[in-house]
Amino acid sequence: MSAVAESTRTGTPPATPPDDSALARAGAWARRAPLLPALIFMIIITQLPFLVTLGISFMNWNAYYPDEIGFNGLDNYRRVLTDANTRSAIVVTVILTVSVVLISLILGLLIALLLDRQFRGRGVVRTMMITPFLIVPVAAALLWKHALLNPEYGLFNGVLRWVGNLFGQNWPQPDWISQAPLWAIIAALVWQWTPFMMLILLAGLQSRPLDVVEAAKIDGATSWQIFWNMTFPHLRQYIELSALLGSVYVVQNFDAVFVITAGGLGTANLPYVIYQLFYTAHEYGRASAAGVIVVIATIIIATFALRTVSTLFREETR
């Protein structure tokens, strides 16, 4: 694999001599041809709509008032950033993303460390761990909302009552979703995203050069020393990658908020507010401005994500 990358990195192959320009150009186009359909497709479907969004974000455009459509400069941005609803959505998005990514990253790391050992049934445990990620997000949200967190017949309160009964107590039966709506969403998302983190970190752990670890062990390094000085530095870029990719996905989360609280109880995040602004309120201008804000936030995360991917990529193709 590295051999291919090596030969490709140097650019123009011997087949196309640099002097014969017409032939070289034809050769270059023959090389580009297979790439073009995918490239053009992606530009049309992803880049063009975003440019349109950018344009609409500077317009006063509500589908209910077609006569008032017009340019209004930064007004949408001003309203998005001053309106209580959208401001709360920005805060919720940050809280949701940071807590889901942090918690599932830490859990994922601990579980990856547990699974990075030989033991009986390791494959089974790995498969069990992946399962939450393979439940359709809407189904997972329904599962948490109704089967686990429902105050009357959810599993959580069921177990509380059952254990309480064992001790002859009658423990309170909290209404999880109305008492801690944001935490209910965070819990459901952590359950789904921990496997994601765990898989990437486990792959990172298993790509670490074991002979060096063995040597360190023979030299008498403690397991903490090995973890801190060898495993962790190696794992760092995998941690970064999973955190950044996780953030890119969780920032966009719509399903859990839509199903568990329908944006109520102060849990509406930016994607949900944008959905409401444009789908229910038909405030196209403001929805677009909010969309552009999400894109800016994502670009900041994505720049770091792309840098990490490119580091890993260069190592891999070296």
Added chain:
Amino acid sequence: MSAIASATTPGTQQAQRIQHRKKPRSAIILSGTAWVVGILFVLPVLWMVLTSFHSEPDAAKNPPALFAPLSVEGYKTFFDSGPWPPLLNSLTASVLSTVLVLLLAFPAAYALSIKPVKKWTDVLFFFLSTKMLPVVAGLLPLYLFAQAVNVLDNIWYLLILYTSMNLPIVVWMLRSFLAEVPVEMLEAAQLDGAGLIRTLRSIIAPVVLPGIAAAALISFIFSWKELLFARVLTGTAAQTAPVFLTGFVTSQGLFLAKVSAASLVVSLPVLIAGFAAQDKLVQGLSLGAVR
């Protein structure tokens, strides 16, 4: 690897004996913890399976009725509620978009690995960056366009958007698989005068086919799971399974068993595809960055 490998001094016999005695115990604790954590994570799903096979009154018992008689009532209610059109829509959108993804991605990956264009890394990173653009960034124009050309509530339109959603991941995955084709073999084939088709069939295909299968499964999974596009761009005719699922909890009264049954049926294709692609899942999730 185990926590005990700490014993520093190349010790006396006693120290070694202690090490031997202690090692298994900590190993058992760690393995046991791994099992407990795994079971905790899968428990909600198992609970959903059990609930889906209970009658509605039993499903709503508190404390939970673990050993209540089994029933397929929930599944019956679900299948009587007209789930086939949405399920078929999801199948169409996921399978056909995956085919389209492969048709577009394979030539592109070829031009980024076997016979690379100039600045191929830049192109590769362009693909990746489109994956980072949030759905909400283009949702409104895509909606307005669909409205203008009358393709709202049309599964073909959704299918094309799913293609754009998965194309970057699959290009990245396929590129990394194609890069594994030994360059010597390609040169040897060229010397033998093998044409493109023969090279593809006899040299490239054996190396990349398993990868293509995994990439296809991952593309299928992401399309099947998608909600926001489907919710905004489809109505009744092109409704997909996840959208159908969001509208399933409308009735009054007890519904836990049938919602569990519905959730499981809708998740089943993803579970099957995911377990089938388990080994390559990491690569798909990390956009091909981690193997």
